[in-house]
Amino acid sequence: MRRGVGVGAFQNQARFTQTLAATGAAIQKTQMETVQRQMSTFKDNLEDFARKHREQINSVPEFRARFNQMCKTMGADPLASNKSFWAKILGIGEFYTDLGIQIVDICYTSRATDGGLLEMSELLRRLRNMRGKNAHAVSQDDVVRAIDKLELLEGGFKVVEFAGRTLVQSIPADLTDDQTSVMKACGTKAYTTLDELAAETGWPESRCMAALDSLMNGGMVWVDDGGKQREYWMMALTAMGEA
Amino acid sequence: MSFSFPSYHNLPPFYTLQPNLETQTKQLEMWGSLVQSYCRFNKITHFPVGDMLSNDLFHNKSISRQVTIDMARAIIDFMVSHGTAQWEGKEKLRATIVLRTLDDWADIIYNWAYRVGNVGTVVTAFELLESDESKNEEFYKMDRALFRRVMGVLEKQGKARLFNAGDESKEGVKFVEK
Numbered sequence: 001m002r003r004g005v006g007v008g009a010f011q012n013q014a015r016f017t018q019t020l021a022a023t024g025a026a027i028q029k030t031q032m033e034t035v036q037r038q039m040s041t042f043k044d045n046l047e048d049f050a051r052k053h054r055e056q057i058n059s060v061p062e063f064r065a066r067f068n069q070m071c072k073t074m075g076a077d078p079l080a081s082n083k084s085f086w087a088k089i090l091g092i093g094e095f096y097t098d099l100g101i102q103i104v105d106i107c108y109t110s111r112a113t114d115g116g117l118l119e120m121s122e123l124l125r126r127l128r129n130m131r132g133k134n135a136h137a138v139s140q141d142d143v144v145r146a147i148d149k150l151e152l153l154e155g156g157f158k159v160v161e162f163a164g165r166t167l168v169q170s171i172p173a174d175l176t177d178d179q180t181s182v183m184k185a186c187g188t189k190a191y192t193t194l195d196e197l198a199a200e201t202g203w204p205e206s207r208c209m210a211a212l213d214s215l216m217n218g219g220m221v222w223v224d225d226g227g228k229q230r231e232y233w234m235m236a237l238t239a240m241g242e243a
Numbered sequence: 244m245s246f247s248f249p250s251y252h253n254l255p256p257f258y259t260l261q262p263n264l265e266t267q268t269k270q271l272e273m274w275g276s277l278v279q280s281y282c283r284f285n286k287i288t289h290f291p292v293g294d295m296l297s298n299d300l301f302h303n304k305s306i307s308r309q310v311t312i313d314m315a316r317a318i319i320d321f322m323v324s325h326g327t328a329q330w331e332g333k334e335k336l337r338a339t340i341v342l343r344t345l346d347d348w349a350d351i352i353y354n355w356a357y358r359v360g361n362v363g364t365v366v367t368a369f370e371l372l373e374s375d376e377s378k379n380e381e382f383y384k385m386d387r388a389l390f391r392r393v394m395g396v397l398e399k400q401g402k403a404r405l406f407n408a409g410d411e412s413k414e415g416v417k418f419v420e421k
Contacts, residue, residue, distance in 0.1 A: 112265070112269035222257075223259055226258055
């Protein structure tokens with residue numbers, strides 16, 4: 001005999017749904033706890049790791065870069081504050097603050113010769129000179145991180161890429177598209193001429209001149225009249241500022 | 244040992260006076276300090292501007308660039324306005340380069356005297372400036388007129404007394420502990 005669907009079935013159904021919700025919540029809670037436990041274990045491990053490898057983190061640039069990456073993955077920022085756990089353990093906040101000050105110093109000093117654009121490799125060379133042999137080694141990754149922090153100060157510091165070159169810019173105004181084209185035309189030899197620029201860009205002479213003049217006024221381009229045709233030198237690409 | 248030029252000495256635009264005034268000032272400043280350290284290294288006090296044009300300071304054969312006479316004069320003019328050179332005559336043919344300030348020289352000579360134990364004793368100017376004892380010192384063979392001016396500074400500081408000033412063969416100095 002077939003029994004119809006009675007009130008009991010509805011009650012069963014409701015009870016079942018309730019139980020399901022309760023169980024779901026319980027599972028979720030357990031999962032959350034597990035994840036939180038895992039995260040906290042991970043954080044403890046990371047802190048242990050930092051303590052244990054403090055010397056390497058401070059002295060080996062590659063090691064430091066990996067460590068920074070690892071911290072970023074789990075949302076810890078060793079550079080966030082000088083008072084943070086990381087700063088206390090590693091003195092790492094201070095490391096980047098010092099580096100930042102040195103970068104500002106070098107870029108401002110050479111601004112008169114390069115107009116505020118300095119090639120990364122040249123900056124690294126000067127940093128190494130300035131810091132001396134006994135200081136911890138500095139990598140490009142460190143410079144980029146230190147400049148990221150400087151960017152918050154809105155002093156116009158940033159790392160820019162031009163035609164396969166990495167440059168550090170220390171002026172608030174970005175290069176215009178035309179100025180960037182001049183820079184590209186200078187290429188690896190670091191200079192261009194009016195004819196060459198016109199051929200490369202297809203611009204009329206007046207537009208070429210305007211772009212070159214603006215770069216000269218900004219102190220980024222120096223001229224050389226010792227050849228057949230006036231050469232416009234992009235100082236940032238010469239790596240020959242003050243020794 | 245020859246003078247080692249800074250890297251910008253190999254940069255062609257360094258030899259063209261820059262039209263942008265701000266850049267030009269910086270450029271003259273770089274040239275001025277280069278001329279000064281070059282002269283200091285080669286012990287050149289009297290700088291014959293015209294003759295120097297063919298010198299490796301102003302003529303860089305490796306990049307075929309050369310400072311013109313006008314630019315050389317502009318460099319010295321800049322140095323004059325900053326107290327690191329003086330023209331010897333209105334024709335601007337030759338300039339005296341200030342290798343060190345008198346105070347610098349006074350310190351250098353007194354420190355030397357202290358180091359070699361000459362404080363408290365009398366040293367003749369010849370011993371001080373031309374003997375083997377000071378052969379490796381920067382003040383070796385210093386111009387006597389300049390030497391007297393430096394001694395003047397040390398006398399004022401109470402660190403030395405000059406004897407028989409003006410008589411080249413008898414001139415001497417007593418360094419005083421201070």
